[in-house]
Amino acid sequence: MRVLRFLIKLAIWFVVLSLMWVVVLRFFPPPFTFTMAGDLLSGHSVTKDWKSLDSIDPDMPRATIAGEDAGFCAHNGFDFKAMAGAAMRNAQGGRIRGGSTISQQTAKNVFLFQGGGYVRKAFEAWFTVLIEAVWGKRRIMEVYLNVAETGIGTYGAEAAAIRYFNHSADRLTPNEAGRIAAVLPLPKKREAVTPRGFVRRHGNAIARQVGVVRRDGLDACIR
Structure with missing residues (x-):
């Protein structure tokens, strides 16, 4: 019974503290992530520059939706069809593909660490539910475009735009x-910069889909 009471208290504290963490980051930029810490421990510098969603060219979130999560505005944080499809493709071998949504990737990038298997996935699901409920789609996209790794030691759309194209996002x-x-x-x-092979083809394909995202309203939740 003593162990059970301890576990119940531990679960309650986790729920309360994680909810408080999510609420705080609804209004303030995440100062750092575990992925950034990993870069520093590996000897890399970290470059990041927070930009509000309104200060990022709208074609950037559109390209992100086209390349990462076409159903971003339609789902509640999880795209079970995409997850099932990714699992089937991965079972057949070849390039490993994920079925994570932008919401799931944001939860992982902000609150958790890379790897970790099913335990990390369980926590990722919990934080995905929280940010969908507390942040909403615009904030999720804004945070994602500021904390997502866009190169070794480079985080966010602004840092990527300056690194690759020498101008702001x-x-x-x-x-x-x-x-x-x-x-x-x-x-x-x-x-x-000067991508080759798959990256060049994939980048060009995403660029062509930017207009489709705009025309079909796939970015309606962040406008």
Whole structure:
């Protein structure tokens, strides 16, 4: 009984503290992430520059939706169809593909660490539910575009735009936004400047989809 009471108290404290953490970050930029800490421990510098969503060219979130999560405005944080499809493709071998939504990736990037298997996935699901309920879609996209790794030691759309294109993220072309979005799944192995092979093809495909996202209203929840 004593152990059970301890576990119940521990669970209550976790719920309360995690909710408070999410509420605070609804209004303040996340100061640091575990991924950034990992870069520092590996000897890399960390470059980041917070930009409000209103100060980022709208083609950047559109490219992110096109490349990462076309149903971002329609789901409640989880795209079970995409997750099932990714599981089936991965079971067949070849390139490993994820089915995580932008909301799930934001929860992982802000509150958790890379790797960790099913335990980390469980916590990721919990924080995804919280940010969907407390933050809403615009805040989720804003935070994602500021904490997502866009290159080794580079975090966010602003730092990526300056690193790759020598100008701010407030005036990205669809092609530039597409290239940054193409880097997101494997930021330590991909470059947005003079990309080759898959990254170039994928970036160009995303750039072509930016207009579709705008025309079909797939970004309606963040306008």
